[in-house]
Amino acid sequence: KEIVVSGIRPTGYLHLGNYFGAIRNYIRMQEEFNCYFFVADWHSLTTHPDPKDLPGNVMRVLAENIASGLDPEKVSLYVQSDVPEISELYLLMNMLAYVGELEKVPTFKDKVRLQPQNVNAGLLTYPVLMSVDILIQRAVKVPVGKDQGQHLEMARNFAQRFNHRYGDLFPEPEAFNYGDSLVRIPSLDGAGKMSKSENELATLYLADEDDKILNKIKKAKTDTGSGEPGSPVPDSVQNLLDLMKLVSAADVVSFYEESWKNTGSIRFGDMKKQLGEDMVKFISPIRERSKELQRDTDYLKKIMKAGAEKARANAAQTLQQAKKLIGINYY
Numbered sequence: 382k383e384i385v386v387s388g389i390r391p392t393g394y395l396h397l398g399n400y401f402g403a404i405r406n407y408i409r410m411q412e413e414f415n416c417y418f419f420v421a422d423w424h425s426l427t428t429h430p431d432p433k434d435l436p437g438n439v440m441r442v443l444a445e446n447i448a449s450g451l452d453p454e455k456v457s458l459y460v461q462s463d464v465p466e467i468s469e470l471y472l473l474m475n476m477l478a479y480v481g482e483l484e485k486v487p488t489f490k491d492k493v494r495l496q497p498q499n500v501n502a503g504l505l506t507y508p509v510l511m512s513v514d515i516l517i518q519r520a521v522k523v524p525v526g527k528d529q530g531q532h533l534e535m536a537r538n539f540a541q542r543f544n545h546r547y548g549d550l551f552p553e554p555e556a557f558n559y560g561d562s563l564v565r566i567p568s569l570d571g572a573g574k575m576s577k578s579e580n581e582l583a584t585l586y587l588a589d590e591d592d593k594i595l596n597k598i599k600k601a602k603t604d605t606g607s608g609e610p611g612s613p614v615p616d617s618v619q620n621l622l623d624l625m626k627l628v629s630a631a632d633v634v635s636f637y638e639e640s641w642k643n644t645g646s647i648r649f650g651d652m653k654k655q656l657g658e659d660m661v662k663f664i665s666p667i668r669e670r671s672k673e674l675q676r677d678t679d680y681l682k683k684i685m686k687a688g689a690e691k692a693r694a695n696a697a698q699t700l701q702q703a704k705k706l707i708g709i710n711y712y
């Protein structure tokens with residue numbers, strides 16, 4: 382079976398972007414592939430989270446993954462810091478990563494712009510650590526959202542570079558999504574993508590209560606106007622249609638698409654009511670199951686321990702081979 386790796390940072394509540402960009406793929410992939418899914422706690426440290434918050438955030442990400450349908454019996458579900466082999470290969474791989482190329486990574490440049498007071502070296506080498514998460518399990522498929530596409534390209538570069546210098550070890554991993562292209566879930570305010578840190582009102586979280594979901598959708602941006610029949614659908618309206626495609630029945634979606642096509646307008650009140658109801662139906666079972674799981678921390682700890690054991694066993698083999706190829710082979 383092909384090996385799959387993907388990770389999610391424990392930096393806040395998981396949202397629809399995480400679900401439809403990543404988790405939805407995990408759930409299907411667990412039936413077909415040898416899957417390693419993890420909580421990227423080291424990656425989250427670039428923003429210096431409060432140490433008091435970290436354990437709860439890690440547990441919640443685990444719970445939200447399981448509540449979404451991930452089966453810990455079928456996949457290895459673990460926490461990055463429980464696999465110290467990753468840190469050792471990260472050190473080794475840093476010797477093959479050039480500062481110039483790391484400085485050019487768009488996500489790094491964004492951080493320099495947005496948080497100039499905290500441009501730490503961990504941010505610069507973030508793509509190296511991420512590549513190692515993937516390469517150490519010798520994964521070939523990596524289910525992620527569109528925002529991670531560039532990082533996967535770097536993972537392939539590092540794999541190639543290592544193989545070329547020291548000998549074949551790493552397969553070249555590809556970003557993966559069922560369907561043709563990587564997914565980007567827009568935020569509800571029409572400005573950018575949904576993200577854990579941005580505008581809370583414009584993000585739908587898997588932990589949101591029903592009234593919150595309805596309220597956020599009610600306030601979602603739609604622009605005011607209507608257009609000529611047949612005119613292009615404005616971005617904000619397209620965003621809502623796209624969200625609707627994820628949770629509503631196909632005939633409901635095409636009803637509103639047709640409405641725009643034929644009349645150049647949509648009854649947004651109705652549309653939002655429908656989308657709200659369907660969204661509540663989608664999110665509420667995940668939310669409730671996740672709450673239950675978060676009360677059972679013993680169970681979650683058992684899962685993460687078992688997951689780490691499997692992930693470590695596989696990682697240790699790769700690390701050993703990498704060291705041998707590099708020449709760290711003295712005994």
Ligand code: TYM
Pocket residue numbers: 386387388389390391397398399400401402403421424510511512514515523524525526527528529564565566567574575576
């Ligand atoms: P993170 O924690 O920001 O996001 C987790 C996953 O959710 C996807 N995602 C989205 N997809 C579509 N639309 C959105 N609006 C949206 N927002 C988030 C992300 O693409 C991601 O798949 N660097 C990674 C974590 C990581 C990782 C890895 C991933 C560390 N090591 C190794 C894969 C393999 C990150 O920060 O994801």
